[in-house]
Structure formats: C-alpha cells, structure tokens
Amino acid sequence: MGNQTNRQILFVKRPKGLPDDRTFRLTESTVPEPKDGEVRVRTIYLSVDPYMRGRMNDMKSYIPPFRLNEVLTGGVVGQVEVSRHPDFQPGELVTGMMGWQDYSVVHGAELNKVDARLAPPSTALSVLGMPGLTAYFGLLDIGRPREGETVVVSGAAGAVGTVVGQIAKLKGCRVVGIAGSEEKIRYLQKELGFDAVINYKAEDVKEALKDACPDGVDVYFDNVGGEISDRVLSRINQYARIVLCGQISLYNLEKPDIGPRIQTTLLINSALMKGFIVSDYQDRFKEGLSHLAEWVSQGKIRYRENIVEGLENAPQAFLGLFRGENLGKQLVKVSEVQ
Template identity: 45%
Template sequence: MAKNRVFRLKVRPQGEAKASDFELREEPLELLSKDQILVKVKYLSLDPTNRIWMSDMPQYMPPVEVGDVMRGLGIGMVEESQSPNFKKGDLVSGLLGWQEYSKVEAASLSKLPQWDVPLDAHMGPLGMTGWTAYFGLLNIGQPKPGETVVVSAAAGAVGSIVGQIAKIQGCHVIGLAGSDEKCHWLKEELGFDGVINYKKEHLGKALDRLCPKGIDVYFENVGGEVLDMILPRMNLFGRIPLCGLISSYNAEDKVPGPYQFSQILMKRLKVQGFIVFDFAKDIPAATEQLGQWLKDGRIRYKSTIVKGLEKAPEAMNMLFKGENTGKLFIEL
C-alpha cells in the first residue's frame, strides 16, 4: 500500500512553534470513497494564521486539535478521482494539510484558473493572500485617488499586493518593512512612494515626514507598537482594514494596548476586522482582475520557497522573524 508523510500536531506550542510540537509520521494512504479526491501536494502555503490554528484561543475556524493533521492551504495535482468533476492531472487548491498526499472531498477543492502565469502566482497574487489584499483594501479601506495609504508588513505576501493595488487606485502609498533590502524592492520595483525600515528609523518621525497630509487608510497587518504610532496620525473618517496582528500571534501573556485607542473616537475611524473568506462569492471576479493586472505588469510579486515538507515547522517561523519577502511556501 502507498505511504503518505504527514505532520500531526503533538502539543500546542508555547510561544514560537518548534519542530518538536509536531510528529512527522509515515502513514498508509487510505482508499477513496465516492466524491473523494487524492491530491499530490506540490506547494504548501505557510501563513501567520497557521500559528493561530495551532492554539486554542477563540478564533474564526475550529483550532487544529492535538493529534490532527496540521491544517494548511496548498496547491497540488489530482492523482486519483472518485468525482466526475475532477480528473487525474488537474491542478487544484484547497486545505490540503501539511502532508505529501491529501484525501479530500471534491466539494472542498477548487480548480486553478487556466491563466498563462507561473504556478507560484497562484500562491501569491492570484491566491489567498492576493484576495486578502484586494478585498481588504478595496471593500473596507475604500481608497480614493490622492489619499494616503500606509501598509505594514509591506514586503510580505499581502502587504506587497496591497501597496500596488493602492497605487493603481491613484493613492500616495507608504510601506513599512523590516530591512533595507525589502524597502528597496518596494520603492524601486513596486513603485511605492515612500518606505520606512521600521527597525532602523523612528516610525513616528518617518511617518510625519512621508505622510504630511496625514493617513487616510492604514492596512493593518501587525498591530502592537506600530498601530499606536499610526492611530494619532490618521485623518478624520480614516479607514483601517484590520487584516492581521502578527506581532502578537506568538504571545503567551496578555497583549497590551492599543494605547491610542481613544483616537478611533476622536478621528471617527472605521476599523473593521475581516477574514478573506467573508468575500468568497467574489473570489472569481477578484482573481480575474488581479490576473489582468499581473499580465499588464501592474502587479509584481516575489516568492520565498523552502524545499521539503520536513522543513514546515521551522520555515513557518520565518514569517515571525521577517525572513520572507512576498509569499512564503514549501515546495514538496
């Protein structure tokens, strides 16, 4: 019988996740039932939210239980199908898990659109992180031409697309990133108007310099001290799509702040949390638009690829250390 290699959650991580929090097991591949598909995983997405799923904090999906296969989004190729809707060789995406082969219900899979683009584009701009940038910025941020848009984790998978869409909307775009190399990429290749290496420069002073008219839209990816620097600099009736709070995902203690919470009232800000799948019905239209921008060269992207399933737990921590540029994923 064919074998699968599978990561199961062994214990809930304390602080940063460690390889020892997982068990990498060899398991037999079970036979398919009606409407099930066997997918050979090719790319496994590593996302900050993986760390949330490993915990038992109240969250937007059930947590991964100890003993379960670690949940993860991925792209793969259909190996075997018991559904009329899929055939061997189809490229698909879905919650495939941290494993070499995934046995899933056909209804949970999507076929990749037949775009003439490299496969990794479906992990970044044409995948979950691209949709997150698109819906969060356009539906919640509602940027208008001439407005100032600031995005944190700007050289990451979501942030790099947010900034480019904001440029397409005619905005003045400022990105925060944790290295000079990332800042250089954002400014020179992606066309951001200004960049701040928040690890090097005083964030408040740099924001005052680069956002002389204040901030109309702040696309929030990190939380913590960054948010406290942004809030007093927001303009009246500014919008904050609250996409993520990566600075606190490994926290064991209560997370303090935001200390500038009162500014939400003073400036009449709209702060709205969202999860990309709130916009599920609009994903095909968003993919179409993002694909067009990609083809037209109006959106560019980078991938950070780590080879080998066994690297998944350590590689996930690259997100928390700022060691990725663009979308981080495992190639199996």
C-alpha cells in the same frame, strides 16, 4: 503507484509563545485511497501563513483550533492522482485546504481547479489566491482608498502587503510601506514603486512617519499590530479607515496585549476600524480573482514567492514568518508538477 508512504507533519504540542520543533512531528502513514466523490491529490506546494499560529491556540476564533496529534492543514496546490469525482481528472492541478503531507484525500466539492495558462500554479496560493484576495477585498472594500489619499501598509513586504501597496498605487494613492529589512525596503521602493518605505528595525518609526505622511494617514492596512500600529494610528486623518488584516507581532505573545486604547482616536476622527477574514468575501472571489489576474497579466501587479524545498522543512518555513524572513509569499515545494 510508486510512493507507498505518505509523510505527514503532525501538530503535537500547543505552543506557549513562539512555536518550535516540539510543536511539530514528522511521521509516515500509508497513502490513502479515495472513496466515492473523493479525489487523491499529490501535494505540490504548501502555503505557510501567519494566521495558522492562531489555530495553534485552544481558543475560539474565526476558524477552529488545530487538533493535537492530527495533520496540520493549510492551503495547498496539488495534482490529481486518482479521482472518484466526476469533475476531476488525473493530472489536473487543483487547490484547496489540505494536509501538510505528500498526499491528501478530499471531497471534490472542496477543490478548485488551477488554470496554469493564467500564471504559474504557485500563484494560486499567493497573488491569485488567498493573500491576493485578502489584499483586494480588505483594501478596496474596507479601506476604500481615493485618489490622492495616503495609504500606509505594515508587513508591507509580505504576501498581502505587496499586493495592497500595488493596488493602492493603481488607485492613485501615496503609498507608504513599513517593513523590516533593507532588502525589503529596496524591493518595495525600486521594484514596486512605493512612495516611501520605513524600516521599523532601523528607524524611529514615529519620526519616519512624519516625513513619509506629510498629509496624515487616510487608510492604514494593518498586518502587524502592536506599537508600530500605535504610531501609525496617532497620525490618522478625519474619516480614516483602518483595515485589520493581521497582528503578527502579537501572535506569540504570552501576556495580554496592553497599549493605548484606540477608541478616543477613532472617535475624534470619525474613523472606522474593521477586522475581516477573506472568507467574508467568498461570494465575490470570482470578481476579485478576475481583477487580480488582469493586473498580473498586464504587469501592473508584480509578485515574489519565497520557496523552500521539502515537506520536512515546512515547520521552519512557518517559523521564519515570525522572524520576518520572507519577502513575498512563503511557500514550501513538496513535489514537482508531472
């Protein structure tokens, strides 16, 4: 084999507040050999996701924290190089949780095949992967939007938010997005057909919500938390459903997140608020993917990917999430499909 070194990005320092260059270290090791049942995968795309910030803290959450001085892990699309598992052949495209490195060795049971006839392989990390499924199950199973209702989504221009808004439109809802740049606002309104979009960096969110949601808010799909969410929650209707998907505005907070307690608002509106993680729906992924793939192939759901080149740039791509740099799914391209 041609490559003799395996570049890796290690997690070397637990950040307080915003992560920075000291959080990561690029190192090199030898390319690992698969044992029986294992597969060696060459990384093509890495997914960088806001939830990974939570794993950098040493605290209990839905997934264990990253361990210091180990390779960071996340969603990967790659190509099988060497297979010692009967289900996989060299050259096949696969996806799974793997390391931020050029080559990973994982057990075949941890991999899923990527069908590149359906859509470009990168979509296995975006609209036809975890973010798409997160939007699908969070909106449809928790949010349960009905025709004519108003659905508000924060982080609207991100990998999840863009899909949430489009599914809500397919369900006949009024869709209001909240995002942080004029480029994002334009994209959501002009290309994805959102009914209204609020630029939280440029507008008075409270006033803008009044205009954008004249009939109140029936479903709030929350990717950001904090004060923006306080504003939205002050306008919910009776029997509103609040989908807690992310709280990106809080992930780098160093102090406890203090604000108005939401209980009274939920109580007087008989409203529901529920957190979830996409793996809660693992046994329904097939259903979700088949709907998403159908909508994508029919042009009913459109998607964008923001692709940064080079493994060494993965830390900056990750940090960019917290600066709101990505429109659509943020990916890192590590090698080419061969």
